[in-house]
Amino acid sequence: MDILINSNSKEALFQQIKEQIKQQIFSGELKEGDALPSMRLLAKDLKVSVITTKRAYEDLEKEGYLISAVGKGTFVAGQQPHVLKEWQIRELENELEKVVQEGKRLGLTKADLFERITIYFEEEL
Template sequence: MNILISSSGKEPLFQQIKEQIKQQIFSGELKEGDALPSMRLLAKELKVSVITTKRAYEDLEKEGYLVSAVGKGTFIAGQQPHVLKEWQIRELENDLEKVVLEAKRLGLSKAELTELLDIYFEGDV
């Protein structure tokens, strides 16, 4: 599993781990039944505290992305394609909410925000 974390970013380390695991699930890199490294092993690999990896795994389990079996490990939960798409849309909606709030904070109008969206949608982002 390939996870890169930045200690200089604003996003908490557990959140970075969590989001990257989700992205690997969404992209199909991680599939149903795939085993994840133990919390201790992942913490050691990423040079973070076990508490950090534990929080990421627990959050992902609560959200239905992972299942844990005592003594066996943590695995990617079964995902139906339509459920995965719904989760991806929900994530996008959360991101859009943040963008809209920031645009309002900056005093942008809906038309200005829409214009920016059009530019990015049509561009090579």
């Protein structure tokens, strides 16, 4: 499991860990039943506090992405395809909310935002 921490980011360390684990689940890199490193091992590898990894794992468990078994470890929870898609859509909506708020802050109109979205949507990736 590859996680990169950006110590210069404004995003909290636990949030960076959490988001990267989610992305690995969404992409299929992490699959149902896959074991995650222990909180201590991950903290050591990332050179962060165990409290940081604990918070990320606990949040992901509350959100249904992970399951923990005492004495066995933490594993990727089983996701049904439609549930996984709903999670991905919710994540996208959260990002869109941030974009709209920033657009409003900059004084952009709805038409300005739609124009920019259209350009990116039609762009070849």
